Amino acid sequence: MQTTTDREREQDLELRLRAYERLADQPYWPGAMTALDYWLVLAMTLALVIGFYVWGV
Amino acid sequence: MxxxxxxxxxxERGDTPLLPGERLWGFWEFTYANSALAIATWAFLIGGAxxxxxxxxxxxxxxxxxxxxxxxxxxxxxCLPSGKYGVEQFTLLRSTFGRNGSRLVYALAVVLLTLGWLAVLGMMFGRSVDGMITLLKTGEAVTEPANGVLVSLLAAAAIVVTGLVVARGPTSIKFFNMIMSPALVLLMLVMLWLILDQHTFGDLLGLPPLAAPTDDKRLNFMIAVEVNMAAGFSWWPYLGNLARLSKNQRTSFWPNIVGVFGAASLGEIVGMLGAAAMGNADPTIWMTTIGGLGIGIVALGFIAFANVTSMINILYTSVVGLRQLAGPVLGRLSWDWLVAAFCVVPIVVVFAAPGIYDGFFIFLVWTSALNATLAGIGMADYFVxxxxxxxxxxxxxxxERSPFAYWGGFNPIALTALFAGSAVYVLVFNPQTLAAGPGFTLLSASMPAFVAAAFVQWAGTQLFGSRRFGDYGERIPAEPLAVVEPVVDPAVQ
Structure with missing residues (x-):
């Protein structure tokens, strides 16, 4: 049998799920990674791998 | 309350999604936390190897x-899914592996790895303090590895202190990291200065390997890359649960490059240069000889406390996961009891098998057969x-209502991908013997394992995945249904 606390806990989880569903329905997710982030990390990784391979081996 | x-x-402890406004860490705080995790003395061990x-x-x-x-x-x-949704890493992993599959992955990737690392780092703490005592008593540096009862007792004490800090929750961890991380970076730079004070950088670069495993320089180089890649992949069980405490997705990602990559690389380079210059791979030995009595004591103290910082971070993230996945019996245990339960096995190990410290290297490479594979599955599943x-x-x-129920709570596609990736790893490179198979010198073993696992996950899901089997396909707006599952009772704290 559900206690009051159980019901409140379910309501709390429901509120949290809805908060994220509202975010997902927006066109922009606050603080999300952008294409520029991915390009930067790709460029940095390639530069480090190729640069240090050439230098070290 | x-x-x-x-x-x-x-x-906060992982039972439900953390909302963005509830999260603790901004960019620099997460960077501090990551640095504290990465700059641990395992970096010195890996550098020595x-x-x-x-x-x-x-x-x-x-x-x-x-x-x-x-x-x-x-x-x-x-980090990206955990940073986006604020959900505990292994709870989120239900989407890929199923509820029971996620438990299996947790047992393989976290329980064994965390127990092993807690024991290794605890032993290193013990050796450091033992070395300090020897230095204080005799003024002479330790030159031989010690695994006596005192070292085991000290290791057990470090594990207990770790448990006590973690029992107080993430706020105490945040406080600990904010103080320790900058101090650790500073002390590591002092180590580097001491090494460079005794040798020029050019001289150091020209030193030979301490014990090259083969005559093939390219093969030796790729084994060294593989060991370091294994170190990089070994963050897989931990990063997501730290990232969920950061304020948003970008904040959950970039600090890994500064903190984990930057700090770990710095620590490993210092460890490698120290080992090469002093002719001994064990940092608890070479640090005692680097700068005399006073500096030796400070250095060993640094190692000891750096270990405890890392042990705290590892244990926290592991207990968060255990709490979600343990099932109803362990799930009803309080946070404090779960922390205590996690500390028991490492304490037994430091007394029963203290040699785990010297054999850490094989243990590390084996973990990459699993972690590289898990990373590949995650990339294919989340991004593609x-x-x-x-x-x-x-x-x-x-x-019974979830598309992540799969077969009895296991996603057979992801488990097949896990098996395939791990098998590819062991075929390409045997972690036990360091025997290299075809392609290893060019590709390493982790990368083929990563790609193989990603491909199997992608291809299997293309064939068998559906909206009802894994929630794959076109996204449907959420219904406000929901028979949500009862989570761990927060009143039982």
Whole structure:
């Protein structure tokens, strides 16, 4: 049998799920990674791998 | 305590999604936390192992290449979903492996790894303090590894202190990291200065490997890269649960590059240069000889406390996961009891098998057969198959209503991918014997394992995945249904 606390806990989880569903329905997710982030990390990784391979081996 | 406060605390500990406004860490705080985790003395151990395989010039290249690839390929599939949704990493993993599959992965990747690392780092703490005592008593540096009862007792004490800090929750960890992280970076730079004070950088770069495993320099180099890639991939079980405490997705990702990659690489380079210069791979030995009595004591004290910081971070993230996945019996245990339960096995290990410290290297490479594979599955699943959207309602739905129920709570596709990736790893490189198979010198073993696992996950899901089997396909707006599953009772704290 559900206690009051159980019901409140379910309501709390429901509120949290809805908060994220509202975010997902927006066109922009606050603080999300952008294409520029991915390009930067790709460029940095390639530069480090190729640069240090050439230098070290 | 009000119910609202209890629910917030439960979310903080991983029972439910943390809302963006509830998260603790901004960019610099997460960077501090990551640095504290990464700059641990295992970095010195890995640096020492690198110095055994190759000379310092190749070693620096191997450390940078191995770490950037490992850290990047781990941070993308773990930190980005956890940083986006604020959900505990292994709870989110239900979407990929199923509820029971996620438990299996947790047992394989976290329980064994964390127990092993807690024991290794605890032993290192013990050896450091033992070395300090010897230095104080005799004024002479320790030159031989010690595994006596005193070292085991000290290791057990470090594990107990770790448990006590973690029992107080993430706020105490945040406080600990904010103080320790900058101090650790500073002390590591002092170590580097001491090494460079005794040798020129050019001389160091020209030193030979301590114990090259083969006559083939390219093979030795790739073994060194593989060891460092294994170190990078070994963050897989931990990063997601730290990232969920950061304020948003970008904040959950970039600090890994500064903190984990930067700090780990710095620590490993210092460890490698120290080992190469002093002729001994064990940092608890070479640090005692680097600068005399006073500096030796400070250095060993640094090692000891750096270990405890890392042990705290590891234990915290592991207990958060255990709490979610343990099932009803362990799930009803309080946070304090779960922390205590996690500390028992490492304490037994430091007394029963203290040699785990000296054999850490084989243990580390074995973990990469699993972690590289898990990272590959995560990349294919989150970025390609789900296009960065996971239904939290499905993650938290009761098993019979969830598309993540799969077969008895196991996703056979992901488990097949896990097996395939691990098999590819062992075929390409045997972690036990260091025997290299075809392609290893060019591709390493972690990368083929990563790609194989990603491909099997992608191809299997293309064939068998559906909206009802894994929630794959076109996204449907969420229904406000939901038979959500009862989570751990926050009142039982």
């Amino acid at each position: 009000s119910n609202a406060e209890l629910f917030r605390q439960a979310a 690198t110095a055994a395989f190759v000379g310092p010039r190749e070693g620096i290249a191997a450390i940078i290449i191995g770490n950037i690839l490992g850290v990047l390929l781990v941070a993308l599939p773990t 198959l789900r296009r960065q959207h996971i239904s939290l309602r499905a993650v938290f739905a009761s098993p």
